[in-house]
Amino acid sequence: MSARPPQAALVSLQGHYAGSVSRLAAYSIDLVVSTAVFVLGLAAISWGVRIVTGHDVSWNRSNIVVAVIFVIWQFVYFGYCWAVSGRTPGMALLGIRVVRADGRVLPPKQGVLRSLVFPLSFLLFGLGFLGILVQHEHRALHDLIAGSAVVYSWDARAARLRFLARQAELPEADIPSPVGVRTDTSS
Amino acid sequence: MRQAGVAAAFALLDPPLVVSTSHPWRVIAPDPVPGHTDCVNPRDRLRAVGRRVTDPAEALAQEAAERVIDLVVNALDVNELAARVDLNALLSRVDLDVLLKKVDVDALLDQVDLNALLARVDLKPLLDRVDVNDIVQQIDMDALVEKTDLAAVIASSTGGMTTEALDAVRSGAVGLDRFVDRWVRRVIRPKQPWPAAPPALLTAQAES
Numbered sequence: 001m002s003a004r005p006p007q008a009a010l011v012s013l014q015g016h017y018a019g020s021v022s023r024l025a026a027y028s029i030d031l032v033v034s035t036a037v038f039v040l041g042l043a044a045i046s047w048g049v050r051i052v053t054g055h056d057v058s059w060n061r062s063n064i065v066v067a068v069i070f071v072i073w074q075f076v077y078f079g080y081c082w083a084v085s086g087r088t089p090g091m092a093l094l095g096i097r098v099v100r101a102d103g104r105v106l107p108p109k110q111g112v113l114r115s116l117v118f119p120l121s122f123l124l125f126g127l128g129f130l131g132i133l134v135q136h137e138h139r140a141l142h143d144l145i146a147g148s149a150v151v152y153s154w155d156a157r158a159a160r161l162r163f164l165a166r167q168a169e170l171p172e173a174d175i176p177s178p179v180g181v182r183t184d185t186s187s
Numbered sequence: 188m189r190q191a192g193v194a195a196a197f198a199l200l201d202p203p204l205v206v207s208t209s210h211p212w213r214v215i216a217p218d219p220v221p222g223h224t225d226c227v228n229p230r231d232r233l234r235a236v237g238r239r240v241t242d243p244a245e246a247l248a249q250e251a252a253e254r255v256i257d258l259v260v261n262a263l264d265v266n267e268l269a270a271r272v273d274l275n276a277l278l279s280r281v282d283l284d285v286l287l288k289k290v291d292v293d294a295l296l297d298q299v300d301l302n303a304l305l306a307r308v309d310l311k312p313l314l315d316r317v318d319v320n321d322i323v324q325q326i327d328m329d330a331l332v333e334k335t336d337l338a339a340v341i342a343s344s345t346g347g348m349t350t351e352a353l354d355a356v357r358s359g360a361v362g363l364d365r366f367v368d369r370w371v372r373r374v375i376r377p378k379q380p381w382p383a384a385p386p387a388l389l390t391a392q393a394e395s
Contacts, residue, residue: 012219015388019364022357095357133371136381149385151360157328159354164329166351 014157015103016139018096018150030089038070049138083111087153095154097101101147103137114146 007171035056046057081088087097097105098114106114121128121141128141139149372381383389 013361015391016384017382019361019368021363021367022360025360055330093353094360095353099385101385103387103389103391130328133367134375136377136379136387137237151384154357156358156361160360161328162350162354 013152014155015151015153018148018152019138020132022094022096022152023132023150025097026094029093031080031090033089034074037077038073041073042066051144078118081108081111082114083108086111087161093148095152096150097153098148098150101137101143101149102152103149106148110146110148114142114148115144117131117142120145133168 028100042059045082046059049055049057049109078088081091082098083106086099099110100106101108131140131144132138135144136151143149
């Protein structure tokens with residue numbers, strides 16, 4: 001894999017406000033993961049009911065009970081992750097985390113509150129998320145209500161060293177130098 | 188006859204009461220071999236008399252000089268004297284290069300017991316004054332990784348497809364974040380620069 005090198009300018013971004021793309025990507029991953037876990041959970045329940053009662057249970061997407069359980073599951077998934085560690089699996093993958101507005105560790109209560117007010121940002125065609133783009137601290141509506149912010153937490157410096165180490169191990173001819181990608185490390 | 192008797196008496200004295208070569212009686216002592224003539228310097232007697240006067244005078248002068256020097260030295264205020272000396276003018280006349288060329292540094296260092304010297308040095312206050320963070324920040328880590336075996340160590344300890352992919356995804360996302368952010372700022376043109384990070388994290392970064 002010929003990745004773009006984490007440049008020196010990115011090294012100092014740890015602790016800075018996370019941008020919209022990282023947050024959207026993290027939320028997308030979380031949505032996939034939480035839905036997958038939910039479906040697996042329903043499948044496990046169906047299998048258990050069939051083993052115990054001998055009847056097949058079919059889950060319909062339009063079923064109100066399933067919808068309510070799914071919404072509750074979403075609250076549990078995000079609320080638990082934010083309350084315990086300040087990050088969901090998707091956020092961990094993208095290297096971002098939720099902190100208090102002043103930058104300190106997010107208390108569990110604020111994590112739960114953030115998950116409860118999170119749906120408000122979806123109202124009015126997702127206008128609440130516009131704050132991530134135009135607010136000076138990149139905070140969405142649910143961030144402003146819960147007093148939280150999202151920052152980069154991954155160690156880009158270590159990533160850069162790993163990249164340089166990989167390049168140093170490769171023979172000179174094998175290093176790809178695609179157009180537009182800086183291969184020099186003297187920044 | 189009397190003169191001969193006195194001469195015999197002096198000759199018998201052992202040890203003689205006076206220096207044998209200078210005493211007038213010894214100088215003009217009669218030749219033991221009769222008929223032989225000696226060369227006798229007639230001024231020797233005068234010289235002997237002069238020495239008898241000058242030797243005690245010389246000793247007296249020496250004692251007087253020592254006494255005077257003691258008195259002068261005791262009366263001198265050395266601090267006052269040192270204060271009047273213009274050391275800058277004095278040092279400006281000293282050619283240190285020539286002086287240092289004459290110093291055998293190797294011989295000087297051979298005489299220095301470094302272990303004893305280092306044992307007397309308290310390193311802790313010395314190290315407390317050293318700003319290690321500043322030193323570390325001056326290290327070019329990129330060049331260090333490229334030029335040393337550290338690259339192999341890092342690659343072998345933290346390498347792997349997962350880590351590599353994760354680094355790529357994260358750095359790509361950060362690049363897109365900055366791209367979008369740059370365009371948004373161009374459109375809305377904020378009057379004041381936006382803060383880069385929450386206050387607590389900014390402070391922590393500044394301290395590190």
